[in-house]
Amino acid sequence: MSINMDSVGFETEETVHEVDRVSIKWFALALGEKNPIYFDREAAKAAGFADVPAPPTFPTTFRDAQDAKLRDKVGFDFTKLVHGSQEYEAPKPLVAGDVLRIKSRVADIYTKEGKSGAMIMVKTESTGRRPDGSVAFVGRSTIIQRP
Amino acid sequence: MADKIYFEDVNEGDEIPPATQPGITKVQLLQYAGASHDYNLLHTDDGFAQMAGMPNGVIAHGMLSMGFAGQFLAGWAGLQNVRKVSVRFTAMTEPGDEVVAAGKIVKKYQEDGENRVLCEIQTTTQKGTVTTKGEGVVALPSKG
Known part of the structure; x- marks a missing residue:
């Protein structure tokens, strides 16, 4: 299978995700977190959060069938993929109870000469919005398909 | 958590106190796979990872280091x-x-009405291997 260069600009359908305390708890535990703000609503409130907050990289958990659709559209060869880079930007931390409308798109695809041949760099961007339309987070990834 | 840090307290070039994680365990990789919904067997199945060319079996999720x-x-x-x-x-x-x-x-700079600090960040293993390299932005309160 080869990469579909024409998939630049492809956008997934919007999906709705609710940030919940249990998901935050397990995510924080996997990171070895000990800070009670991630596990206890009262501790979170005492620290000034409306509810239990999510760690900065929590948007990585919002995977769904739409992401699979995006990957199909790009035509990745899964045996050759490397996660090149990742970025998360958010005006404030996500907290339990947040309802987010998420859309992802293929932002760019280009090739780069590597030691063993041409590497295909695929940039994707996901945006999560709150019900009022404001941006809750933006995630940017580079996925590299090795030769 | 450390004491509250103010914008006025930090200077360009200052080091941020490093944070060391205990050794990553295979159970932690299972936990991270479940919590992040990244079920790539490269991180949880030694046989699969070896077939994929990893001599010692599973490797950790890059996103765990980013975490x-x-x-x-x-x-x-x-x-x-x-x-x-x-x-x-x-x-x-x-x-x-x-x-x-x-x-x-x-x-140190101003953006979106906040006092922001751009930081260079990296994660390194005990072997000295740099596993992630990048940057972070934090907004710090002012003593005003």
Whole structure:
């Protein structure tokens, strides 16, 4: 299978995700977190959060069938993929109870000469919005398909 | 959590106190796979990982190291102040590796009505291998 260069600009359908305390708890535990703000609503409130907050990289958990659709559209060869880079930007931390409308798109695809041949760099961007339309987070990834 | 840090307290070039993680365990990789919904067997199945060319079996999720980087920034500046975490994945991390997140302040500036600090961040294993390299942005309160 080869990469579909024409998939630049492809956008997934919007999906709705609710940030919940249990998901935050397990995510924080996997990171070895000990800070009670991630596990206890009262501790979170005492620290000034409306509810239990999510760690900065929590948007990585919002995977769904739409992401699979995006990957199909790009035509990745899964045996050759490397996660090149990742970025998360958010005006404030996500907290339990947040309802987010998420859309992802293929932002760019280009090739780069590597030691063993041409590497295909695929940039994707996901945006999560709150019900009022404001941006809750933006995630940017580079996925590299090795030769 | 550390004492509250103010914008006036930090200077360009200052080192951020490093944060060391205990050695990564295979159970932690299972936990991270479940919690993040990343079920790539490269991180949880030694046989699969060896077939994929990893001599010692499973490798850790790159996103776990990025998680440590985010945790490091949040531990230092306070989670409510973290605005951005951005990393390139530069090397693999294996079970048993002890990851140290470290960084320094590159720039102090104003943006979106906030006092922001751009930091250089990286994660390194006990073997000295740099596994992620990137930057973070935090907004710090002013003593005003």
